[in-house]
Amino acid sequence: MHTFTEKAVAVIKEIPPGKIMTYGQVAAVAGSPRAARQVTRILHSMSAKHNLPWHRIVNAQGRIMLRDEESRFFQRKSLQEEGVEVDQDDCIDLSRYRFTPFADDKE
Template sequence: MQAFTEKVIQIIQQIPPGKIMTYGQVAAAAGSPRAARQVTRILHSMSAQYNLPWHRIVNVRGQIVLKDEEARYFQKTSLQNEGVEVDLNDQIDLTQFQLQIQEKNHSELY
């Protein structure tokens, strides 16, 4: 497994319930700020294998953007069950729910 993939998995596993990160934020924390699409690929292909809380990852605007209605419903209800407020447009307030990480040490998220 590539080092970037390993870092992405570790970062996502550390996101606590009730907090979210963006695809780009995860990519940056893993050392490749322009690799948000790679984060999407990793989530798509490895979430089940590594039991990743993929529902805690949203786009840069704080929106749930999954096209599959069932997956979108699962993500929204999972976040709401963790106390994350999701509005009728599947929008989340990043200032309130986004996990803020330390810029100097990405391995410690909280």
């Protein structure tokens, strides 16, 4: 059996360039729908160690929520370089860019 952290790391690694997921979505796919804050902790403490594409994670409204200006700019720039449109309020259209794991497996 895998721990929530292991599952969340695996989910995050699967997000392809040009797509995003929300913190809550990652938590739900990893098996704990109410653990969005835990996903934040995982990203903060394990992104470098596991080479996670942390910039592909946004809040439930599709918004970049980093308080640090430099980190927010890096996330915005990284997403734009992957073809994701980010508006002036740091919002992303979830209906257009949201990644849904296993969706292709159902076809």
